[in-house]
Amino acid sequence: MIISVGHNLAKYFIKNKKYKNVIMGVIIAATVILAMLMGSINSLVSNWESNRLLTIIIKAGRQLFAPYLVYLTGMLLKRVSINTFIQNRRGVCCIISFIMLVFMSKIGRIDLSMGIITNIFFFMLASILGWLFVMSIGYSIVGENVLSKGLEYMGKQTMCIIALHLISFKLVSVFYLLITNSDFMLLASFPVLDKTNRILWVFYSLVGVFLPLLLDMFYRKCKKRYGMKKV
Structure with a gap:
């Protein structure tokens, strides 16, 4: 919710600007760079958790930039309109996404409240697969039943x-x-x-x-x- 509010506030404040598309592009590019940086910080600074201030900055950065990048990806997927594809292949989508999520749970960990995302690509893939899994289940149970x-x-x-x-x-x-x-x-x-x-x-x-x-x-x-x- 905070990500959505922040994104729409940014769009509101730049909507009348001459170079609004350029400004939005810079914001998105900065988000991508910062999300990748925060996600791969372990390979850049091995002892960052020993510094309290740096730990707070990195964990807060992961909690902000990683979800925002997923939010932007969701907006892009909304334009592509793949709902019909998922609806027609909901069984296959459900099984594949579930198997991949189980496999990913064995090789990495996501705990956004603690600022743990493994890396940005892992976080994005898990988010998309989770969305695909929920969507496919939703299409499977839609109807006039109690559930x-x-x-x-x-x-x-x-x-x-x-x-x-x-x-x-x-x-x-x-x-x-x-x-x-x-x-x-x-x-x-x-x-x-x-x-x-x-x-x-x-x-x-x-x-x-x-x-x-x-x-x-x-x-x-x-x-x-x-x-x-x-x-």
């Missing part, structure tokens, strides 16, 4: 989920720490507990989605029942 309607409802409540999912994660963390009698200092871990039970991500996923939806439904019912009537 399709459920996912459509979740999509309409995206802002609610975005606003409340982090709080929901913390509730899962609190229950886990209480059950395991662990140190509550671990609650400071963001956004979720690190290096804990491997199955915990299932609870984070379920609670992170469905608790905001339940709270939103409760809010709407209360608003409908106790809300002020129009004068």
Whole structure:
């Protein structure tokens, strides 16, 4: 969301400029160069993690420039219009993208919250394959079935989920720490507990989605029942 807002703000401020296309081209070129630089910094500066300031700059750079480059790639793919191709070959696209993502998980790692992207090409390929996988599944389940309607409802409540999912994660963390009698200092871990039970991500996923939806439904019912009537 931040990437999208930043991109559109940049377009807004340069829309009346004489050389707006040149300026936008420079921004894109700088993004590509900086994303590649941040992604390959390990081969350039081997001990960069020993410098706290440099670590913050590099990790923040990866969190900004790598996703922005993927965002620009997505805009380019939107112009190409490959949706029909994916829809007609959704089974093949789903299987191939899934196999490649599993293989890539064995040779590299992506953790954007920690500024880990392996390298920019790995990050971009994983992002595109993930998008392809989700799109192919989406085309496979589209229709008038319960699953399709459920996912459509979740999509309409995206802002609610975005606003409340982090709080929901913390509730899962609190229950886990209480059950395991662990140190509550671990609650400071963001956004979720690190290096804990491997199955915990299932609870984070379920609670992170469905608790905001339940709270939103409760809010709407209360608003409908106790809300002020129009004068």
